[in-house]
Amino acid sequence: MSDDSGSSGARLAIAKRELAALRSEKTIVLALLIQLFVASFSSFLVVGLVSLYDPGAGQTYQLGVGLAGDGSDEIGAVLGDDEGVVVRRYPDSATALDAFQDREVDAVLVSNETVNGTLRVRAMVPEENIRTTIAVVQIREGMEELEHRLRLEYRDDLAAPPLHVPVRSGGSPYYGFTYTVLVPLLMFLPVFISGSIAVDSLTEESQRGTLELLRVAPVSMGDIVDSKLFATASLAPVQALAWLVLLGVNGTEVRNVSLLVLLVTGLSLAVVAFGVGIALWSSDRRQAQFLYSTGIIGAATLGGLLPEHPANTVARLAIGTTSRTTIAFAVLYVLLGLAAYVVVRLLVGRMDPERI
Template sequence: MADREDTVGSDRPAPQPGASGGKRRDPRITIAGREFDSLRREKTILLALALQLFIAAFSSFLVVGLVSLYDPGGVEGYEVDVAVTGDAAEELIRASREVRGVDARFYRSEETAMRAFHEYRATGVDAVLVAETRDERVFLRAVAPDSNVQTTVVVVQLRDVVRSFERAERTDRAAYLDSLPLELPPEAASSPYFGFTYTVLLPLLLFLPVFISGSVAVDSLTEEIDRGTLELLRVAPVSLIDVVDGKLLAAAGLAPLQAALWIGLLELNGTSVANVPPLLALVAALALLICGLGAALALLTPERRAAQFLYSIGVLFVFGGTALLPNGPINAAARLAIGSGGTAEYLSVAAVVVGSVVVYGGLRRLVGRLDADDLA
């Protein structure tokens, strides 16, 4: 991030008691205000905010294009032409009829199918599926175009065809097995737009500000240490705890404000979001937790690059681990947003709140043991 022009450890004294009630302003509020002023001059932060603003403001427009990659079969009017050959081609074509957006055609040999595939402009064949029976087993081989976006779309459609074929084969061959396999769960019929919006787009808008806030907290403290401005705390009426609290207030407070704005923009775009207060509480608690960990790393590892590297690794482990939990923050946010949150989701929010309080308490104990003169 760009260097800040405004730092906490300036040689200007803190506001003195004035006429307004004879009370000095809380130094943490003053520090937080200066942090917000400095963030307005950070081009990296402003660019990240602009990107999130664009995603939230034009979410309904972006979802249509993104869903074409996330689930091409859910996009109306898009069709993949597949050349099918082999002795099990008939069963494969029958299975492909269960997949929306796929048109499978039979070819007598693999050579003719591959020729049609290479002559795409004339034949319109997007991919080839070869189904051969060997030792009472069906072996499938797929050929997809070697490109970027088109490959992604075609591969996703071929995957659905193979899944449909496997499901049909399990059903047809169950009578010949010594023991019956487990019954496959029924296929869920849901809108891909609904799934993408609440499982990908909404968590992205809620948790991306948390990552940015943590990075801001790390960068802000390491910059103060690098510049040596914490030495001035010895003569200024501001303690190290006040400095850390003020910076946490600015960094962690930015995330729920952004989340509230993004939810409002989603509502304007026709995406209804339920349980907004619990969602904002989740974002605020997670921001405090991540920013607290980042501030601790900055104090223990004053070198900026090392602190940012450790912060990035730590965030990957934290979110990577919680993403695997059935009721982790990401799944809890999605379920709360669609109005299907239960006791487990609210317990997940409560666990994050408790974790943030524990991390903040540990950070205050760490700051209490450190002396500003040792950090400079």
């Protein structure tokens, strides 16, 4: 009984020592402060970032579009309704392209009617950043409006009535950015940092020889690994919960908070276990961090092959549009974390303590 209590006390002391050592890691502290800044001022950052990439910020920009070909009149009628577009017609495509090369217009649309009566449009835009983005968005919107008008014009000639198209909702880009980029970023970043901490902790203990000193305590190597693993893995869900609370304070409503924290806990356990396994296999810090980073990149790549990407799972949980697949993947990540922990414990039990 006394041995068990002494072992538990030693494991708790190791865990406290592990968490206390994080305060001296300037990189980790800086990463936490960055995440805190993002979560605390999320509304301000969302407005700034979305406005930076939203083409609507260039509404005062006048886009010059040159038209040539058989469908110039129809395209011109549509683009002419846009106050931000100045339409110029040219007799042929060669003349329009010359004007484009001379920067008289920002884009050129050459249209030709095919044999079956459809209208084929070829667009040329500049190879730049802001002008290209504005041109593509304006032309795309114009072509969508032209397609809508043509469908209405020829609907009486169809053999069957067309399907009803739902009215486009006026969704805000800030809403999509918050739930598809910001929330997943705040959930996944603590997980990756926790894994990196685990790798650094064990490799430094091994290189400095302090791992041998820890073994003097009445605990086994498995207990030492458990203390470090659980102490590090617990950081991510705590941070995730804190970020979700801060998002709520800033007016960003997040649903299924408990499921999100549970998902982060499972991923954190899996990633930290992966980092611990690498650190046990390779005591060199640089090599271990390289292998850890490569493995995380590979896992993220494989995540894109899943029926539902982990970021989509987080976004759907945060929005509240969950499905059976979403819940199944959330549970799967928890099981993945438990399985990774079991594998690491088996690895510790089979490895030669002297090698560690």
